[in-house]
Amino acid sequence: MLASYHAMTASRPNVIFGGRLGSYKYLDMHQAIGAALKTFEHEVEPFFARGDMRPGSTAARRDALSALPA
Numbered sequence: 001m002l003a004s005y006h007a008m009t010a011s012r013p014n015v016i017f018g019g020r021l022g023s024y025k026y027l028d029m030h031q032a033i034g035a036a037l038k039t040f041e042h043e044v045e046p047f048f049a050r051g052d053m054r055p056g057s058t059a060a061r062r063d064a065l066s067a068l069p070a
Contacts, residue, residue: 016043 002024009017018039020027027035 005017005024009015016022016039018036019032023035
């Protein structure tokens, strides 16, 4: 099932899948908040700082989600 979610991210390049459901892992609340802040810092801020509105790399986003603590 996780593989199907990873495949789905390719068709939705402007969507960031995160949190408990997006990472497909159980996260304690402090882990979920930390992951959200890290995602904002590494995905959202640079997206708007570039000023060109191009989506980030889906593979990089998938790798970032895979690295979240279980």
